Amino acid sequence: MSDRLFIFDTTLRDGEQVPGCQLNTVEKIQVAKQLEALGVDVIEAGFPISSPGDFNSVIEISKAVTWPTICALTRAVQKDIDVAADALKFAKHKRIHTGIGTSDSHIKYKFNSTREEIIERAVAAVKYAKRYVEDVEFYAEDAGRTENEYLARVVEAVIKAGATVVNIPDTTGYCLPEEYGAKIRYLMEHVDGIDKAILSTHCHNDLGMATANTISGVLNGARQVEVTMNGIGERAGNTSLEEVAMILRCHKDIDIDTNINTQKIYSTSRMVSSLMNMPVQPNKAIVGRNAFAHSSGIHQDGVLKNVQTYEIIDPKDVGIDDNAIVLTARSGRAALKHRLHVLGLEMTQEKLDKVYEDFLKLADKKKDITDDDIMVLAGADRNVNHH
């Protein structure tokens, strides 16, 4: 049987921290319900101590959502944990996500503390959160730049204190995929009691490696991934949910399943983009406008003969109706013939050659060739049924 990977969505917490992406409570509930329909396992709904708005959103999302676990973020501070537990009171399944920085620079400059004291504070926070909930996740902030031997001691101590999930964030997006994978492997092999908890990835995209690092973490034993829709998040963003879900779907050889209903990916992406006022770059993998658009003549010809020549994903699998054959000056006769056929226009080779010649002249002047342009070039009347 394949292994199960838990999808922890932090669109409403790490994603929502982006300036300009703030949502009101009603909008957050809309996104949370869509994430539930998409099949995520955990929704990180907010950081309740940070503002009354965040506190209230965690309460309302907890009431609105049934199946996924609702998670609230805290620092390793008792007051934060008290407020998070209060905000989670209506959740059917609840988790407190507490943690502290573990890299030497965090310990020295942020906390003016020592490695030993940080372990004590981490353990105390987990034990305190356990008074309220069974499911406690611990994050070792800046784990990406934390020395592995010390990180293993932190992870072992928090698991002993009752952590059910331990998050290994590459907070600054610094790690290389091999390095991040080796870190997860090191923890899997050196932490006593690792079988009592799940290791989680949480990768940022500062160097464009968030998805690669996440997959490397999974290949080395992590069984939860922290992701956002469209990869939104602090600075260059977080690992994008749609990329991880489709990588695992395409690479059956990895033999790890998620609960994601991939056909809801595109609608979720559109909803998050429009509510958060955050456009998706056109060439974004999986959900970008051009992700399934073929524009070069050679590619269009190949796709029309057999779609698998240039497509590894069926657009329908992510909820997009069809691949788009975009007509441009680089399109060949095959693409034009296909479009004419879709419009109900069949013609002789001689006529097609003539229309193609006119089409190229027009395409050199005009960026987008519409169906109306094609009809005019073919000398057809738009209102007549040509079948």
Ligand code: KIV
């Ligand atoms: O990037 C990070 O380290 C975080 C933690 C708060 C989990 O977002």
Ligand code: ZN
């Ligand atoms: Zn983060």
